Amino acid sequence: MxxxxxxxxxxxxxxxxxxxxxxxxxxxxxxxxxxxxxxxxxxxxxxxxxxxxxxxxxxxxxxxxxxxxxxxxxxxxxxxxxxxxxxxxxxxxxxxxxxxLNPFQRLIKTFSDVFMPILPAIITAGLLMGINNLIGAEGLFIEDKSLLEAYPDLQGLWDLINTMANTAFVFLPAIVGWSAAKRFGGSEILGIVLGLLLVHPDLLNAWNYGKAAAGIEGEIPYFDILGLFQIEKVGYQGQILPVFVAAYVLSVVEKWLKKRVPNAIQLPMARRYPTSWKWFYSRL
Missing domain, CATH: 3.30.1360.60 (Glucose permease domain IIB)
Incomplete structure (x- = not known):
């Protein structure tokens, strides 16, 4: 009807x-x-x-x-x-x-918009960690032993699951960088690269920072900028606020530049007018 x-x-x-x-x-x-x-x-x-x-x-x-x-x-x-x-x-x-919304509600909504899309990765990683803990838990299935100790052949599977579970957290800044850049209107690929920059292998792992600061293991390396000031070479593994703020700044700068940089030298023009770019590169 x-x-x-x-x-x-x-x-x-x-x-x-x-x-x-x-x-x-x-x-x-x-x-x-x-x-x-x-x-x-x-x-x-x-x-x-x-x-x-x-x-x-x-x-x-x-x-x-x-x-x-x-x-x-x-x-x-x-x-x-x-x-x-x-x-x-x-x-x-x-x-x-x-x-x-009032300012506080807007802030909460912004955080929600950024973190809701990445929840599947975080939840999946958490579930895999749970499976990993079950395999390695002592006395849970076998008295005074873990499944890993009772069945050494499970070691390879345990290592694989552990690597899969940790991936989302090791590269969490990259995931947040993508989502935050998308939310703030910036380039998503630049957000990913920004997040990866914060966990670059050349930077001191954030989890080892305490030992280096206390002088227990190694020293804190620095970037010496023209002899004027120094920046600690420290990564941001497992952290979200630094990349969240950085992605916001990145998006603001990117949008500001897009309004002022001539179209002739913006990347989208390379797809729109490929012949002009071929002429340009042929003369380099």
Missing amino acids: SKDYRRIAEGILQGIGGKENLVQAAHCVTRLRLVLKDEGKVDADKLQKVELVKGHFTNAGVFQIVIGPNEVEKVYKEFVELAGVETATVSDVKEVGAKK
Whole structure:
């Protein structure tokens, strides 16, 4: 049985306080995503009685109405027409909704935007570490022995799992650099390289810094910059805040340069006008 999507859209519009209370609207796979001027004007009871509406909530300044797959697109089409607003993307709505948050909420949202995409890598690494610990745990399966001690042939498998589990944490700055650069509007590949720079093998491993500082094992090396000042050659293994801040600075500088560097020498032009670059390289 076909549904009257225009009537449903009218009911939603009345439930949110009318088109005067609407700033912007978009939709994802299952929900209408709205930015409202005043969420206090929302009539929750009226909204819940509208056909197809399965619930509603607010997240990061965006009011979301759960409708369901396929149906949401049809309701959205009628909704924007009735409200007299232009269609928008989810990103547009998120950006406008974020402006309604206070500074602390914006900071939390920024951290969430950066770390949510890398959670699968962290969770997988944690699960592998759990498996590794089970194999190496003494007395868990065999009295006074671990599986590794009882079955030496497991050593290779244990080493492999250990390497796989540690990878995400050893190169954590690179993963965060990618996600942070993407969030701040910079080049993602530059974010990865920035993260890898912070864990470069030429730098003193951060986990050995304490021993070097105490004089127990080796010394702390330095970059001597023109004899004016020195920078410690220390890596940032397992740390997130240094690369987070660095990726933000990188993105700001990159966007500033893109507005001022002539198009003729920007990398995208090499793809757009390959013949001019061949002429240039032929004369080097």
